[in-house]
Amino acid sequence: MELNQGELAGRQRILGAIVLGVGVLFVFRLFQMQITTDEWKNRAERLTEEQEILKPTRGLCLDRHGEMLINNVPSYDLMVLPRFMSNIDTAALAELVQLEREELDRRLSKARRYSRYKASPLLRQMNAPQYAAISSELWRYAGLTIRTNPVRKNVFGIASQILGEYREVDREDMNRDSRYRLGDYKGKSGIEALFESDLRGTPGVRQHLVDVRNNVRNTLTEMDSLPEPGSDVTLTLDADLQRYAERLMKGKRGAIVAIEPTTGEILAFVSAPSFDGNLLTGTTRGAAYDSLAKHPWKPLYNRAVRGTYRPGSIFKMVQGLIAMEQGVISPRTHINCNRDIIGCHGAHTQDNLQRAVVHSCNPYFYEVMRRMVNQYPNLDKFDNARLGLGWWTERVEDFGFGTNLGGHVPGTRPGLVPDSSYYNKLYGRRHWTYRTIYSISIGEGELLATPLHMANLAAIIANKGWYMEPHLVRDIGGKGKPPKFQVRRDVGVQASHFEPILDAMQAVIEDQTGTGRRAYTPGIVACGKTGTVQNQNQADHSVFMALAPRTAPEIAVSVYVEYAGAGGDWAAPIAGLLLEKYLNGNVSDLDRERRVKGATYPLDPQFADLQSNLPVP
């Protein structure tokens, strides 16, 4: 075992090899950490570089005349920096910020868990008066600061269902679009969501170097960019008309849609009951949302595009027009008012088209549709009904019914124009004839349409045979209107056929005995048609469609008031007031206005109480 000195000297090489080996191992490890992977580099960047996101100003929403509908106002977040919050009087603070003591403690400890050096919000989105109430006391508490944040303000508190909500993003939003980070806001519904990409703008960034205590120590200017503000969106709405329409619908359930016929621009878009959208922001949101969501009248539900109703007698215009185009009737065709087939009202026996419209004669339009459907003399009544209805459905869909009209408006529904396959499913093949389905001839039965479809019908009549898809946007950031909203669609009925219809609709309003007499305003030549949609065991829906002035129409409107009675009683005066307001700028017949404003429908004692609880403007 004893080694001589020479052999022991050889051990120098072994020790040298160990030293060199460790050196090489370290160099290899350094190469791996510094060169081959970015893992540590990224970790260091996460620790030392803090990105400050410079939020862009969100685009405004303007009405068609440039009046502001939504603008940005400051809100105030009360921030807490836990590092400085050592011995504070939490009881007094709880009283100041009006939080339960436990809730305050919970939020404070949450902030502490998040970071001792970074500020966390204690109270979010106080408005100016709330901030003013606590600002004078804040100096007592070290570590409390105020951060201002722009929030959206619905200037008049109108059109809340369609303007939509601007809210903090949730996890799902962040997963879907990586540009959203915790605490960001985005348009969640309505116009705010629809034009989110235009409104939001592009955020800027500023890079900071921070130290271990999160103090900013340096700025890396080469990475910085400035925020680009979002584009303003100009809507087609007329703020005055919208506000007036909402006021008229107060206390009622239903919808109003007003359209500029030559452009398809939606002037007013009311779903009643409406509410002040500002209640759904800031500290009031929780309570307001609860009361709106639980309210049996469903104020959050946009009836103008989601409410599918039977259109009633206003649909007779469509029947008359396509029948004339097909040639099964002419304006001079007289048809017996045979009340054995279908009920009617008023004293008339054998009307022509114009009188049938004025009287809203049901047997007349029963016969008109029968002639359109049973158009094949060689076939039996089942095949006739099947093939005839197929043809008829296509004609009606040309008017926009049964289609997703205004499809860009969030939540639109197509309604229903039943076709042959629908009835085949309902009754079975060759188990139905025209006699089975005739209710749809007078706009009842299975036929369903939204108030938007009905206003569009008025626009088609105003234009004598065409329409542009109803839409809400006029301009985005100065780039003008998207071209898809400037396409003229023909309904396939020649313009001359509209004259007798317009004559009749004018008579509905102007005749002493016309059903739409309450829509009459001296000096305005308006055309209209009432609808009284029957409900089992309940009051009828009151429906009216109108356009004015007859030559060069500027506005077409549909009014739908649920469970209010005859079309002439409530929908017609509302429509009349709207026409006058839009065309003249003011209303002359104050009695008519007072009568409408004072009315509350549905007449149900259960709802009378609820009415007062609604957070309406």
Next chain:
Amino acid sequence: MRSRRFNVLSRLDWPTLIAVIVLVLLGWLNVVSATAEADVIWDMDGKAGKQLIWMGICMFLMVGLLAVEGEFYIRTSVLQYITVLTLLVAVLIVGKKVGGARSWFGVGSFSIQPSEFAKTATALMLAWYLSRDGRPWRTLAARLQSVVIIGIPAVLILLQPDAGTVLVFGGFVFVLYREGLSGNVLLLGVSALILAVLTILFSANESWYPFLGSSTGFWWFLFSVTILGACTLMLVRAATLPRYRKRTTIRGALILLAGMAFSTGVHLGMENVLQRHQRERIHVLFGIDVDNPDADYNIRHAKAAIGSGGWLGRGWVQGPMTAYGFVPEQETDFIFCTVGEEWGFLGSAGVVMLFVFLILRILHMGERQRSPFTRIYAYAVASILFMHVLVNVGMVLGLAPVIGIPLPFFSYGGSSLMGFTLLVGILIRLDAERFSVLR
């Protein structure tokens, strides 16, 4: 003995001296950066300024060391050793407690750490003892006495407690190896290390094991090792010639038993002897989850600092991790992070290679001596430097657990700088006299 007139300057080993000077200067630049005081370098109250004073003192110390005849060091070896032992005992009694360890004498605003000088004194003592009469390594008594010489200061330092410095004393095994200790000792060390690592890995987490249910993996590990070892033993036995069989079986069984005992010892030591933070540091090293989220905070930030260096680094005093206080203890034990971040791969690999060069050069110096004293002392110096670099750099690179010992010549601190100056200065002087020594 053997002193002739000679000019010490002409015989100095300049490569070693220059390497040391370069390391000290680089170290100071990094201390300046790490203390974020680039604008107050000359302020003598700052750490960079204090270090500058220490550097001045050490320069004079080095000149002094080189001027003294080597014979003086040899003759005072025992005295130095006893003095240091006295100081080590004293520091346990009157030392001031810093960070849980009683390792410092406080003198005004300066502090002195006697364990830094204990390394030099022990190296001298060992060299003196082993070179007394030619080849002392033969007797068992001499071997045991060598271990005692190393052991006494090591135990005193362990009592402070300062585990890192004790680990450095472990480096003396390389000296003993050079002087005749069986090479099996090194193999044994490596095997023990592997066994210890396996034991720690298996014992770390509770999970479900056959026959034992939910428990730490230790007992199952021990069981498997026993079965595997027994099977191996049977195979080896069958393959051995019959006349050697008995001896092989007994030896194998003893090795197996020793291994099991060692493994159990490691397990119990981890559980019962080590303090919580030490256990966590070891677990962090092996990537084992620890309950305390801050347990790997230091090493995480240290690695991030080094890893962000890239090829050329961020530049002197430009490293944000260093400048903004993310790296803990960054002017002392974690000084290498600053090198990594600010000087990049080229700089930090260069520093590593400079250390390797220095240590290899010292080994070379040791081998060219006629005097066994100088040879043994040189090997001791090389081993001490090697252990420091191994543990310190290994720690910041995440290859060794967090153990606080300074990087030689680099780390901020007067005691450490003086201790290493002493260590190397004596060697250079002894080496310069190598031709004056008669065999």
